[in-house]
Amino acid sequence: MKTTVIIPNYNGIDFLTPCLDSLIKAYEASGAFKIIVVDNGSKDGSVDLVKKYCAHDFISLIELKENTGFSYAVNRGIEASDTEYVILLNNDIVVDERFVSELENAISSDERLFSVNSLMRQMKDPTLIDGFGDHYCALGWAFAAYKGKPSKRFEAQKGLRSIFSSCGGASIYRKAVFDKIGLFDEEHFAYLEDVDVGYRAVLHGYKNAACALAVCDHAGSGFSGSRYNEFKIDLASRNSIYIIYKNMPVFQIIINLPFLFIGFFIKTLFFILKGHGSVYLKGLIKGFKLSASDKARAHKVRLGIKGFGRYVYVELILILNIFKRFIV
Numbered sequence: 001m002k003t004t005v006i007i008p009n010y011n012g013i014d015f016l017t018p019c020l021d022s023l024i025k026a027y028e029a030s031g032a033f034k035i036i037v038v039d040n041g042s043k044d045g046s047v048d049l050v051k052k053y054c055a056h057d058f059i060s061l062i063e064l065k066e067n068t069g070f071s072y073a074v075n076r077g078i079e080a081s082d083t084e085y086v087i088l089l090n091n092d093i094v095v096d097e098r099f100v101s102e103l104e105n106a107i108s109s110d111e112r113l114f115s116v117n118s119l120m121r122q123m124k125d126p127t128l129i130d131g132f133g134d135h136y137c138a139l140g141w142a143f144a145a146y147k148g149k150p151s152k153r154f155e156a157q158k159g160l161r162s163i164f165s166s167c168g169g170a171s172i173y174r175k176a177v178f179d180k181i182g183l184f185d186e187e188h189f190a191y192l193e194d195v196d197v198g199y200r201a202v203l204h205g206y207k208n209a210a211c212a213l214a215v216c217d218h219a220g221s222g223f224s225g226s227r228y229n230e231f232k233i234d235l236a237s238r239n240s241i242y243i244i245y246k247n248m249p250v251f252q253i254i255i256n257l258p259f260l261f262i263g264f265f266i267k268t269l270f271f272i273l274k275g276h277g278s279v280y281l282k283g284l285i286k287g288f289k290l291s292a293s294d295k296a297r298a299h300k301v302r303l304g305i306k307g308f309g310r311y312v313y314v315e316l317i318l319i320l321n322i323f324k325r326f327i328v
Contacts, residue, residue: 001058002104003033003085003172006077010040010067012091013049015219020053022094027058029097031104033087035059036080038073041066069189074168078175078183088194090169092219094123102214103172106160114181114206115166115173115198118214121151129154130218133163133210134195137321138256139263140240142195145210145324160209164317165198170216177206185246185299187290191232192239199247202317203301203310233276234283237267241287247301252311259322 005023009016016037023035037050041064050061062076078086085107087100099118106116120130129151131144145163146154166173168184171194181200184193198208244253244260253260264284271280290296303310 001032001034001083002108003087003100004077004081004083005033005035005087005089005100006074006081007035007037007089007091008040008070008073008077009037009042009046009050009091011042011044011046013042013044013046015092016046016049018094019089019091020050020059022096023089023100024056026095026097026100030101032058033100034081034083036062036077038062038064038077040064040068040073069186070168071184071186071188071190071193075183075186078173078178081175084175085172086175087172088168088170089216090218092123093120093170094217095170096215099214099216102211106209106211106214107172107174109160110207110209112205112207113174113209114177114201115171115208116160116214117163117166117208117210118170118216119151119154119210119212120167120170120216120218123217123219126217127151130220131167131169132212133161133165133208134167134198135164135321135324136195136199136243136318137263137325138259138315138318139266139322139325140244140256140260141263141267141325142192142240142243143325154212155215157212160211163208163210164202164321165195166208166210168194168197169218177201177204180204181206182299187242187295187299188239189235191236192243196239196243196246199243199314200301202314203247203303203307205310228274228276230276230279233271233279234286237280237283238286238290240264241284242290242296245291245296246299249311252315255315256318259319 117133122130133145
Protein backbone atom coordinates (compact mmCIF):
# COMPACT_ATOMS: atom_id res chain seq x y z
CA MET A 1 0.00 0.00 0.00
CA LYS A 2 1.33 3.41 -1.01
CA THR A 3 -1.22 5.65 0.68
CA THR A 4 -3.01 6.30 3.95
CA VAL A 5 -6.19 8.39 3.88
CA ILE A 6 -6.48 10.49 7.05
CA ILE A 7 -9.92 11.81 8.01
CA PRO A 8 -10.11 14.27 10.91
CA ASN A 9 -13.55 14.18 12.49
CA TYR A 10 -15.39 16.27 15.05
CA ASN A 11 -19.09 15.55 15.54
CA GLY A 12 -19.39 14.62 11.88
CA ILE A 13 -21.68 11.62 12.18
CA ASP A 14 -24.01 13.00 9.50
CA PHE A 15 -21.14 13.01 6.98
CA LEU A 16 -19.07 9.95 7.89
CA THR A 17 -21.19 7.20 6.37
CA PRO A 18 -21.25 8.56 2.78
CA CYS A 19 -17.57 9.53 3.08
CA LEU A 20 -16.39 6.10 4.26
CA ASP A 21 -18.72 4.22 1.92
CA SER A 22 -17.28 6.10 -1.06
CA LEU A 23 -13.74 5.25 0.06
CA ILE A 24 -14.62 1.57 0.40
CA LYS A 25 -15.91 1.64 -3.19
CA ALA A 26 -12.66 3.29 -4.26
CA TYR A 27 -10.69 0.61 -2.41
CA GLU A 28 -12.59 -2.16 -4.16
CA ALA A 29 -12.44 -0.51 -7.58
CA SER A 30 -8.93 0.83 -7.96
CA GLY A 31 -6.47 -0.50 -5.44
CA ALA A 32 -5.56 -0.92 -1.79
CA PHE A 33 -4.91 1.87 0.69
CA LYS A 34 -5.35 2.46 4.40
CA ILE A 35 -7.82 4.73 6.18
CA ILE A 36 -7.28 6.35 9.56
CA VAL A 37 -10.09 8.34 11.16
CA VAL A 38 -8.78 10.72 13.82
CA ASP A 39 -11.65 11.68 16.09
CA ASN A 40 -11.37 14.98 17.93
CA GLY A 41 -13.41 14.14 21.01
CA SER A 42 -16.79 13.82 19.26
CA LYS A 43 -19.92 13.54 21.41
CA ASP A 44 -22.38 12.63 18.65
CA GLY A 45 -21.77 8.89 18.30
CA SER A 46 -19.12 9.26 15.59
CA VAL A 47 -16.68 6.99 17.42
CA ASP A 48 -19.15 4.10 17.70
CA LEU A 49 -19.97 4.47 14.00
CA VAL A 50 -16.31 4.38 12.95
CA LYS A 51 -15.64 1.36 15.16
CA LYS A 52 -18.19 -0.57 13.09
CA TYR A 53 -16.27 0.37 9.94
CA CYS A 54 -13.07 -0.87 11.60
CA ALA A 55 -14.32 -4.37 10.83
CA HIS A 56 -12.50 -3.68 7.55
CA ASP A 57 -8.84 -4.40 8.27
CA PHE A 58 -7.71 -1.33 6.30
CA ILE A 59 -9.72 1.11 8.46
CA SER A 60 -8.54 2.19 11.91
CA LEU A 61 -9.45 4.82 14.50
CA ILE A 62 -7.42 7.21 16.64
CA GLU A 63 -9.46 8.65 19.52
CA LEU A 64 -8.49 12.02 20.97
CA LYS A 65 -10.08 13.08 24.25
CA GLU A 66 -10.95 16.63 23.19
CA ASN A 67 -11.19 18.88 20.15
CA THR A 68 -7.54 19.62 19.46
CA GLY A 69 -8.11 21.26 16.06
CA PHE A 70 -7.44 20.19 12.49
CA SER A 71 -3.64 20.51 12.58
CA TYR A 72 -3.08 18.45 15.71
CA ALA A 73 -5.49 15.74 14.55
CA VAL A 74 -4.01 15.27 11.08
CA ASN A 75 -0.49 15.32 12.50
CA ARG A 76 -1.35 12.35 14.71
CA GLY A 77 -2.67 10.59 11.64
CA ILE A 78 0.45 11.38 9.62
CA GLU A 79 2.68 10.11 12.43
CA ALA A 80 0.66 6.89 12.66
CA SER A 81 0.83 6.21 8.92
CA ASP A 82 3.55 4.00 7.43
CA THR A 83 2.96 4.66 3.74
CA GLU A 84 4.84 6.78 1.19
CA TYR A 85 1.91 9.15 0.74
CA VAL A 86 -0.90 10.49 2.92
CA ILE A 87 -4.21 11.89 1.74
CA LEU A 88 -6.00 14.38 3.97
CA LEU A 89 -9.74 14.19 3.51
CA ASN A 90 -12.51 16.18 5.17
CA ASN A 91 -15.30 14.11 6.66
CA ASP A 92 -17.92 15.88 4.50
CA ILE A 93 -16.52 14.63 1.18
CA VAL A 94 -17.61 11.84 -1.14
CA VAL A 95 -14.88 10.61 -3.50
CA ASP A 96 -14.90 9.18 -7.01
CA GLU A 97 -13.83 5.55 -7.38
CA ARG A 98 -10.50 6.56 -8.96
CA PHE A 99 -9.85 9.41 -6.52
CA VAL A 100 -7.00 7.74 -4.62
CA SER A 101 -5.35 6.06 -7.61
CA GLU A 102 -5.38 9.26 -9.68
CA LEU A 103 -3.78 11.23 -6.85
CA GLU A 104 -1.13 8.52 -6.46
CA ASN A 105 -0.37 8.60 -10.18
CA ALA A 106 -0.13 12.38 -10.12
CA ILE A 107 2.24 12.80 -7.19
CA SER A 108 4.48 9.92 -8.29
CA SER A 109 5.06 11.66 -11.64
CA ASP A 110 7.52 14.20 -10.17
CA GLU A 111 9.78 13.75 -7.13
CA ARG A 112 9.71 17.51 -6.47
CA LEU A 113 5.96 17.44 -5.88
CA PHE A 114 5.06 17.85 -2.23
CA SER A 115 1.30 17.77 -2.72
CA VAL A 116 -1.45 17.36 -5.30
CA ASN A 117 -4.96 18.77 -4.87
CA SER A 118 -8.02 17.03 -6.28
CA LEU A 119 -10.84 18.65 -8.25
CA MET A 120 -13.32 19.48 -5.48
CA ARG A 121 -16.88 19.99 -6.69
CA GLN A 122 -19.79 21.43 -4.73
CA MET A 123 -21.92 18.59 -3.42
CA LYS A 124 -25.16 20.55 -3.81
CA ASP A 125 -24.28 21.33 -7.42
CA PRO A 126 -21.46 19.17 -8.85
CA THR A 127 -21.44 21.29 -12.00
CA LEU A 128 -19.65 23.97 -9.97
CA ILE A 129 -16.14 23.87 -8.49
CA ASP A 130 -15.65 24.14 -4.74
CA GLY A 131 -11.87 24.34 -5.06
CA PHE A 132 -9.05 23.30 -7.37
CA GLY A 133 -6.00 24.21 -5.33
CA ASP A 134 -5.24 27.23 -3.18
CA HIS A 135 -3.37 30.41 -3.98
CA TYR A 136 -1.85 33.08 -1.75
CA CYS A 137 -1.11 36.64 -2.82
CA ALA A 138 0.79 39.72 -1.63
CA LEU A 139 -2.45 41.24 -0.33
CA GLY A 140 -2.33 38.66 2.46
CA TRP A 141 -5.26 36.77 0.96
CA ALA A 142 -5.57 33.03 0.48
CA PHE A 143 -8.20 31.89 -2.00
CA ALA A 144 -9.52 28.72 -3.59
CA ALA A 145 -8.82 28.54 -7.31
CA TYR A 146 -11.84 28.55 -9.65
CA LYS A 147 -14.39 28.45 -6.82
CA GLY A 148 -17.87 28.70 -8.28
CA LYS A 149 -16.66 28.13 -11.86
CA PRO A 150 -18.06 25.31 -14.04
CA SER A 151 -16.40 21.99 -13.18
CA LYS A 152 -16.90 20.84 -16.78
CA ARG A 153 -14.09 23.23 -17.67
CA PHE A 154 -11.54 20.86 -16.13
CA GLU A 155 -13.11 17.42 -15.74
CA ALA A 156 -11.10 14.68 -17.50
CA GLN A 157 -8.33 17.18 -18.24
CA LYS A 158 -4.97 15.40 -18.30
CA GLY A 159 -1.81 16.88 -16.87
CA LEU A 160 -1.27 18.88 -13.69
CA ARG A 161 -1.92 22.55 -12.95
CA SER A 162 0.54 24.51 -10.85
CA ILE A 163 -0.89 25.92 -7.60
CA PHE A 164 0.56 27.69 -4.58
CA SER A 165 -0.65 25.12 -2.05
CA SER A 166 -3.10 22.26 -1.73
CA CYS A 167 -6.32 22.39 0.23
CA GLY A 168 -6.00 20.09 3.24
CA GLY A 169 -9.58 18.94 2.65
CA ALA A 170 -8.84 16.63 -0.28
CA SER A 171 -5.16 16.36 -1.23
CA ILE A 172 -2.26 13.92 -1.28
CA TYR A 173 1.12 14.68 0.34
CA ARG A 174 4.57 13.11 0.07
CA LYS A 175 5.20 12.03 3.64
CA ALA A 176 9.03 12.23 3.50
CA VAL A 177 8.87 15.98 2.84
CA PHE A 178 7.21 16.56 6.21
CA ASP A 179 10.46 15.33 7.79
CA LYS A 180 12.26 18.23 6.10
CA ILE A 181 9.79 21.10 6.42
CA GLY A 182 7.81 20.05 9.50
CA LEU A 183 4.24 18.89 9.98
CA PHE A 184 1.16 21.12 10.03
CA ASP A 185 1.65 23.95 12.51
CA GLU A 186 -0.56 23.16 15.48
CA GLU A 187 -0.63 26.83 16.52
CA HIS A 188 -3.04 27.36 13.63
CA PHE A 189 -5.62 25.01 15.23
CA ALA A 190 -7.61 25.30 11.97
CA TYR A 191 -7.72 27.46 8.82
CA LEU A 192 -4.74 28.44 6.64
CA GLU A 193 -2.63 25.60 8.07
CA ASP A 194 -2.67 24.00 4.62
CA VAL A 195 -1.56 27.23 2.93
CA ASP A 196 1.21 27.55 5.52
CA VAL A 197 2.61 24.06 4.95
CA GLY A 198 2.40 24.51 1.17
CA TYR A 199 4.17 27.87 1.52
CA ARG A 200 6.96 26.21 3.49
CA ALA A 201 7.30 23.51 0.85
CA VAL A 202 7.70 26.10 -1.92
CA LEU A 203 10.32 27.95 0.13
CA HIS A 204 12.23 24.68 0.40
CA GLY A 205 12.14 24.11 -3.36
CA TYR A 206 9.16 21.76 -3.69
CA LYS A 207 6.07 22.13 -5.87
CA ASN A 208 2.33 21.81 -5.42
CA ALA A 209 -0.13 20.92 -8.19
CA ALA A 210 -3.77 20.09 -8.90
CA CYS A 211 -5.12 17.04 -10.73
CA ALA A 212 -8.49 17.21 -12.50
CA LEU A 213 -8.73 13.43 -12.84
CA ALA A 214 -9.08 13.00 -9.07
CA VAL A 215 -12.65 14.10 -8.37
CA CYS A 216 -14.65 14.49 -5.17
CA ASP A 217 -17.77 16.30 -3.97
CA HIS A 218 -17.57 18.56 -0.91
CA ALA A 219 -20.51 19.53 1.29
CA GLY A 220 -18.56 22.41 2.82
CA SER A 221 -18.32 23.80 6.36
CA GLY A 222 -18.76 20.37 7.90
CA PHE A 223 -16.45 21.45 10.73
CA SER A 224 -17.52 25.00 11.58
CA GLY A 225 -21.10 25.02 10.33
CA SER A 226 -21.18 27.89 7.79
CA ARG A 227 -18.95 29.92 5.50
CA TYR A 228 -19.04 33.06 7.65
CA ASN A 229 -19.23 32.43 11.38
CA GLU A 230 -17.41 33.98 14.31
CA PHE A 231 -15.30 30.90 15.05
CA LYS A 232 -13.95 30.75 11.50
CA ILE A 233 -13.50 34.51 11.08
CA ASP A 234 -11.61 34.80 14.37
CA LEU A 235 -9.20 31.96 13.60
CA ALA A 236 -8.72 32.82 9.93
CA SER A 237 -7.93 36.48 10.64
CA ARG A 238 -5.54 35.51 13.43
CA ASN A 239 -3.77 33.01 11.20
CA SER A 240 -3.59 35.46 8.29
CA ILE A 241 -1.17 37.54 10.37
CA TYR A 242 0.70 34.52 11.71
CA ILE A 243 1.37 33.07 8.24
CA ILE A 244 3.03 36.34 7.16
CA TYR A 245 5.29 36.45 10.20
CA LYS A 246 6.23 32.79 9.85
CA ASN A 247 7.16 32.70 6.18
CA MET A 248 8.38 36.18 5.26
CA PRO A 249 11.70 37.69 6.35
CA VAL A 250 11.66 41.33 7.46
CA PHE A 251 12.76 42.72 4.08
CA GLN A 252 9.90 40.92 2.34
CA ILE A 253 7.33 42.14 4.84
CA ILE A 254 8.55 45.72 4.26
CA ILE A 255 8.26 45.28 0.48
CA ASN A 256 4.73 43.95 0.83
CA LEU A 257 3.48 46.51 3.39
CA PRO A 258 1.55 48.60 0.81
CA PHE A 259 -0.11 45.47 -0.58
CA LEU A 260 -0.85 44.10 2.89
CA PHE A 261 -2.34 47.39 4.08
CA ILE A 262 -4.70 47.46 1.10
CA GLY A 263 -5.59 43.80 1.49
CA PHE A 264 -6.39 43.93 5.19
CA PHE A 265 -8.25 47.24 4.80
CA ILE A 266 -10.52 45.70 2.16
CA LYS A 267 -11.10 42.61 4.31
CA THR A 268 -11.95 44.80 7.30
CA LEU A 269 -14.56 46.71 5.28
CA PHE A 270 -15.95 43.42 3.96
CA PHE A 271 -16.48 41.94 7.41
CA ILE A 272 -17.90 45.20 8.76
CA LEU A 273 -20.54 45.01 6.04
CA LYS A 274 -21.14 41.36 6.99
CA GLY A 275 -21.65 42.42 10.62
CA HIS A 276 -18.46 40.72 11.83
CA GLY A 277 -16.03 43.65 11.82
CA SER A 278 -15.18 43.48 15.53
CA VAL A 279 -14.60 39.72 15.37
CA TYR A 280 -12.24 40.14 12.41
CA LEU A 281 -10.25 42.95 14.07
CA LYS A 282 -9.96 41.02 17.35
CA GLY A 283 -8.64 38.08 15.35
CA LEU A 284 -5.97 40.29 13.75
CA ILE A 285 -4.87 41.46 17.21
CA LYS A 286 -4.60 37.82 18.31
CA GLY A 287 -2.45 37.20 15.23
CA PHE A 288 0.01 39.91 16.20
CA LYS A 289 0.15 38.56 19.77
CA LEU A 290 0.75 35.03 18.50
CA SER A 291 3.47 36.24 16.13
CA ALA A 292 5.25 37.93 19.04
CA SER A 293 5.30 34.74 21.12
CA ASP A 294 8.23 32.40 21.71
CA LYS A 295 6.28 29.59 20.02
CA ALA A 296 5.97 31.61 16.83
CA ARG A 297 9.67 32.47 16.78
CA ALA A 298 10.49 28.78 17.10
CA HIS A 299 8.33 27.98 14.05
CA LYS A 300 9.54 30.81 11.81
CA VAL A 301 11.11 29.72 8.51
CA ARG A 302 14.76 30.84 8.35
CA LEU A 303 16.51 30.11 5.08
CA GLY A 304 19.31 32.65 5.55
CA ILE A 305 21.27 34.28 2.74
CA LYS A 306 21.31 31.04 0.76
CA GLY A 307 17.55 31.20 0.57
CA PHE A 308 17.40 34.73 -0.86
CA GLY A 309 16.63 33.42 -4.34
CA ARG A 310 13.73 31.35 -3.00
CA TYR A 311 12.24 34.40 -1.28
CA VAL A 312 12.52 36.43 -4.49
CA TYR A 313 10.87 33.63 -6.47
CA VAL A 314 7.99 33.40 -4.00
CA GLU A 315 7.58 37.18 -3.96
CA LEU A 316 7.06 37.19 -7.71
CA ILE A 317 4.40 34.49 -7.30
CA LEU A 318 2.65 36.49 -4.57
CA ILE A 319 2.47 39.59 -6.76
CA LEU A 320 1.29 37.65 -9.82
CA ASN A 321 -1.36 35.98 -7.69
CA ILE A 322 -2.95 39.37 -7.02
CA PHE A 323 -3.98 39.43 -10.67
CA LYS A 324 -4.89 35.75 -10.59
CA ARG A 325 -7.29 36.44 -7.71
CA PHE A 326 -9.49 38.50 -10.00
CA ILE A 327 -9.29 36.50 -13.22
CA VAL A 328 -9.51 32.80 -12.20
